[in-house]
Amino acid sequence: MVLLENAQHVSRFIALANVNNPAKKKYLYAFSIVPLKNMDPAELVKQPQDVTENPYRKSLKESKKDKPAAAAAFQEEEPASQFFFDLGKKQQQGSVRKRHSEGDRPTQPKQPRRPPQPTGPCWFCLASPEVEKHLVISIGTHCYMALAKGCLTPDHVLLLPIGHYQSVVDLAAEVVEELERYKAAVRDFYKSRGRRCVLFERNYRSQHLQLQVVPVPVDRCSTDDIKEAFMVQAQEQQMELLEIPQHTDLKQIAQPGTPYFYVELDTGEKLFHRIKKNFPLQFGREVLASEAVLNIPTRADWRECKYSREEEESLTKKVREEFEPFDFTLMD
Template sequence: MSDRVEKILVCGNVEGRLNQLFKRVSSVNEKNGPFSMLLCVGEFFGSDNSQWVPYQKGKLKAPLPTYILGPHNHHTREYFSDMKGCELAENIIYLGPSGIYPCSSGLRIMYLSGRETDKKKNDLSFVFNDIKALETQATNKPTIDILMTGQWPNAVCGFVKKPEGYDPEADGSTMISRLAYNVQPRYHFSGLGEVYYERLPYRNHKILNEPTRHVTRFIGLAKVGNPEKQKWLYAFNITPMVHCEQSELNKQPPDVTECPYSESINTQQRSQACAKVSGAQFFYDMNAKFDDTERGKKRIGDGDKGGERKRLPPKPTGPCWFCLASPEVEKHLVVSVGNHSYVALAKGGLVSEHLLILPIAHFQSTSDLEDDCREEIEKFKSALKRMFKKKGSSVVFFERNYRSQHLQVQVVPIPKNTVDCTLETFMNIATSFNLELDEIPKLSDISQVAPPGTPFFYTELPTGEKLYHRVKKNFPLQFGR
């Protein structure tokens, strides 16, 4: 199991002191490394960011891959070119407003930028539905190794002594307390308190009433270069939870305490469930769904009598390469993320601009989709048609719901001078395979023709024709290609 161990560094508020930070990181890495990454919790930029310029211009490089949270103050907002998440300089990556970053080693890092607000969300804050979205992302596979938040959880000091110089009950976040309680990270780091505080580990189960679970360790870090010389750089080893033996993972240290959070924290914020959520994120965005009707914008799924309960997507039976919350997704291929679907480059595409449109949640085919997801996919189709038209191309869309687990709408641009022969080409190839392609009305929808669970092949041609084949047996999997 030793070859699975990750060595990680975490720092508190940097506030522009990059030279001091990276000099220390280089020294620690040389003496005790190699470390795989540096995580920065809190404010990365400050009032004086002159030391940032050589890193931004590529003259200097961070000694380790450095992952940072977003801005917490208005005067640092300008240094983030894309608030959804981006690489700010070589080896310095802004993760995004919130999400889960799955490392190739199996380590899963959850991150949340900004400060809590019960008002309108902006680039410096998060709202209740951001917390709910993170909890949803962790539900299918609750293996969060590390939680990164700028703000502290307000209730973290229950059953233990508070730190000197900072009161989390006054300045911390109730929402983050709830998040930590529900996702049960193994490590939780925060930096905005600007004091060093390593809480005694706490258990995530009720003794005698629940099976033994792993403990959580909360660490608050001081500001880089603080005059009090409080600890601002933390080094630790961790084996990703997915590679841990359960007995080893659930060992209880002798100084473990009860969990500082309680179930009541889940009911305290229910009134905020209708807070408006906006914005996407770099890796994935799984915001809660809403029914924006005149009945009062009631939240779907809470049993409201005024709204229709929506069907939940089925869970995959095994690892899915296309569910956006899955660690198997190759997120470097993702192009754009919407509220219910996303666009990605095809791996091994027919042409360099071969794309896929996929639902964020697990749906097998277009026939299974909810209306809001289907509408968003149609918007993506329209936008891609316009884009490729400007580039002098037309588009063929096709979908195969046969021996496939997750819906993939294939998007293949073709030269305009080949458009007139696409219908003939499809028909000729179908004939060579002894397949029947039926043309369905142009204004119809595939869900009207193929009920959920029906295996089929379906294509939309740039000339407007829609072709459908009901798969029975021995369908060539590469027919569309």
């Protein structure tokens, strides 16, 4: 599971036995420490796969009962303004940096941003021995494109960073720039084949960014139909899926480490859900596979519709050849 509150440091608790205990249980533990100043901000708030909530955390109501009224003013709470469109905090940080530059406080040189390293084997880091390279369609400088495992349609692809990044909000500027070029190229590719482009990301129980890109035939349904399908299914599962301004950067509404689900339609419309708990892992596929969109409900779970390696190689080769006229990496 992932933590429910805003992104913050994760603590590790290790229980050790007494020294020289009769049962000979482990009483020593060795570990290496990396100074905070040498760590990437995204790495500081990264949540491991087996993270759990603090068992001693009190509810907000209990905290208010325990604290006297006089101390309530010092209680740290999230601002009451709507978090989706409140950019006040960002502007305030900018003003603090400005004051520092005017000589109030000496500034330290900015540490170069480097991708966080995976905590274990990663199936999507291109340099990883676990990655299935026969699915790769195109490779850029910072990103690559691959056929989706158990794809919904024969040209359902993934856009992924070559380095290890957990989500879109973790990406460095140069990676975002190339990712946008890939998104534009795939949209043009689908459009030439009479298909709409639907992108979605699930930053929940995943350690490497996977931007799912699915084509939907134009004559099958409209963009409004696709949008309504997401909204209806979210409502049925009691999820708050909200529309956000088209030109809004996800980094403005979600900090690194924040679990979320995100959809981008071919019109530029964007849908966002801030995940708290019990989010259905196949939600994006379930909506697109539903009768309202692609009408292939048996392919909602990728594990139930995997191809053989030979079939995957054949599909990848076909998409690679068809995508070639739109592949900017072959033109630069």
